[in-house]
Amino acid sequence: MAQAAEFLRKIATGIAGFDEASGGGFPAGRTSLVEGGTGCGKTVFMLQSLLKGPRARGEVCVFVAFEETPAQIQDNAQSFSWDPAALDPEGLIFIDAQPDLDLIRSGEFDIAGLLAILEHKAVRRGASIVVFDALDRLLQLAGDPRVCIREISRLQHWLRKHELTALISSKCGDAGDPVTSGLGTEQLQFMLDCVVTLDHRVCDGVSHRSLRIRKYRGSGFEENLIPFIIDRDGLEVASVVRAERDDETAASERISSGVPDLDTMLQGGFFRTSSVLLTGAPGTAKTTLCGAFANAACERGEKTVFISYDSQCEEIVRNLESVGIRLQPHIDSGVLAMVSMRAMQGSAESQLIAIRRLVEEHQARVLVADPLSALSKVGNTSLAPSVAERLIDWAKSRDITVMCTSLLEDSDDMAEATPLKISTIADSWLHLTYVVSAGERNRGLSIIKSRGTAHSNQVRELRLSAEGVALEEVYSAAGEVLMGTLRWERERKEAMAARESELHAERDRLRLIGEAAELEAQMAVMESRLAAKRQELESVRDNVAASAEEEQRRQRDTRDLRLNVKGSGGDKSHG
Known part of the structure; x- marks a missing residue:
């Protein structure tokens, strides 16, 4: 809520939600x-506005009680x-102004006596704000609407003269009409500058x-x-301003x-x-x-709050252990706080405040x-939708970081709308469903959206086992995604076919190895025979060469012998 213009000064009440809605307070x-009916919290609202607002800032305040005694209020x-x-009587002055039931009125009704008391106890002590709790009870004594209006005007004039801020409480019915209609108290709504109606x-x-x-003039x-x-901290008003982070990155x-x-x-x-x-539906x-x-x-060492609306914390811890998720050590170490809350114990607003308080206390x-x-x-x-959004x-x-679940009564995949209507503001939306096929029910998970993620x-298929949570790879056959037993049977058939193929390939491999070995053996024999033939050939070549050389030597020797014989015969004849 935007702040009012500078010329309209306001008094903060210390009630954050109301100060936001009013742009700064009264x-x-x-x-x-x-105004409000019985039990709406009018007295608590005004008293808390004093204690958390002016009294917290050290200002003197006056509380005039027309229905309860100051002791009861304290x-x-x-x-x-x-x-x-904040209740120190030096700073918060109580005035018991309950009308005397035995009082007999003499003369015309006026509030001059009350103003004289306020002059002494409020003005002289420097009070800045006066509360008139249940003023309508006093004004009823006027008995005449014209007198009532006159005295309201007299009170306003006196307050303006002394520059005092005032809060007045008055009873009204469910429609906002004063319960004392006809006596002039209904004119309070028109004569005063700000009107706040409480309802219960x-x-x-x-x-x-x-x-x-x-109404709020100006x-x-x-x-x-x-x-x-209204709880142990008093009156807590829902925030109407969207919470913003200090760092918008x-x-x-x-x-x-x-x-x-x-x-x-999710990448x-x-x-x-x-x-x-x-x-998702129950059980998904x-x-x-x-x-x-x-x-x-x-x-990761991050403090976590786990709130359950349906089950006791001990049951959740026990059940999750069956799928390998052990939360008890984290509870014992103080990192995890588990709380069981029942939504029917109070309004959605009270649940929101309780959640915020738990998270803040646990940090x-x-x-x-x-x-x-x-x-x-x-x-x-x-x-509920407004509470969830806030x-x-x-x-x-x-x-x-928040993870919340929403129960869908209809397990149909097309029925993905959530009762809280927060699916549009959630950053990531995961839908869990049942896939029924061949007499079997299997869990399926799909990501409907996850902003910033391809x-x-x-x-x-979502599978739960003692080892934990797993998502099976997509398996399709003939254009249909198979899950459960159908998937297992198809995978088994394919595995058997793959095994048979492997065995056949192994047999072929062994056969080819044998044939190759046989051929290698034959090649070895042939190479041995070839080597022998080559050796034999070399031997023949050597013998031929030796024979030729021997023949040449023999012929050479024969020629030399013939030459020697001829020479010997010639010498003899010459001598």
């Missing part, structure tokens, strides 16, 4: 009306976790509280109904889903600070995937809510 130096305040020092009703057995700023404001609750870090096969489909896992939605393993995600976060970086769709049970149907926005503003578009 108008300073003016008079505001807080005792009631002690039941909340407010700072007791029960829808289908569930209590719902809301407030609405009906300022813009949130005009719609705003849920609130989008995270690029990936964190594991706890299932390696799913991380592969490395989910983005940190993203919101993840799991949808939504809680199992939540457990795997929480386990992976705890193994968690990861939040798991299973199933968040439990918020939309009977009595919360209209408010939870995701709040988590993002604090860099918290994710797989396949429907993968």
Whole structure:
């Protein structure tokens, strides 16, 4: 809510949701009306506005009570976790202004006596704000609408004269009409500068509280109904302003889903600070995937809050151990906080506040809510979508990664709309379904969307075993994806065919090896015979050469002998 113009000064109440809706709180130096039926929280609202606002800043305040005694109001305040020092009588002045039931009126009604008391106890002590709790009870004594209007005007004039801020509470019916209609108190709505209406009703057995700023002169404001609750911290009003991160840079870090096969489909896992939605019918393993995600976060050393709306924490821990997910060590170490909450214990708004409180107390970086769709049970149907959306926005503003599940009554793949209507704002949406074929029911997982990720578009079979969670590779035959027994049978047939092919190939290999060995042996024999023939040939060549050489030598010797014989005969004849 944008801040009002500078000339309209406002007094912050310290109630964050209301200060956001009103643009800063109640108008300073003016008079505001807080109206509502029985048990709406008017007194708590105004008292808390004093203690968390002006009193927290050290200002003096006055509380004028027309229905309860100051002691009762102080005792009631002690039941909340407010700072007791804020109730110091030196800083918060209580005035018991309950009308005397035995009082007999003499003369015309006026509030001059009340103003004299305020002059003494408020103005002289430097008070900055005055609360008139149940002023309508005093004004009823006027008995005449004209007198009532006159005294309201007198009060406003006196407050403006002393530059005091005032809060007035008054009773009204469910339609916003004063219960004392006809006596002039209905004119409070028209005469005062700011009007806030509180409402408390029960829808289908569930209590719902809301407030609405009906009027705010000189300022813009949130005009719609705003849920609130009253708990140990007092009145807490839902934030109507979208939570924003201090650093708007989008995270690029990936964190594991706890299932390696799913991380592969997501190109490395989910983005940190993203919101993840799991949808599916009962029994499709939504809680199992939540457990795997929480386990992976705890193994990274990140504090995690796991909220279950359907089961006791001990049962979840036991069940997840059957698929190899062991959360008990993380609980024992304090990294994991598991809480079982029942959505029917209160309104969706009270559940949101409880979740935020748990996450802040645990200083968690990861939040798991299973199933968040439990918020939309009977009595919360209209408010649950807004609560879920604000939870995701709040988590993002604090860099918290959220995984939540939504239960779908219809297991049909086409029925993927979620009761909470948050599928459009979730960053990643995983849908779990049953695939029924050949008398068998198998789980299937598909990624409908994952912003910033070129994710797989396949429907993968989700298999749970003692070793953990696995996603089977897509197996198709004749244009149909097979799962379960059909897949196993087809894979078995193909495996047998592949084995037979391997055996046949092995037989061929051995046959060829034998034939090759036989040929190699034959080649060895032939090479041996060839070597022998070559050796024989060489021997023949040597013999021929030796014979030729011998013949040449013999012929040479014969020639030499003939020459010698002829020479010897010639010598003898000459002598």
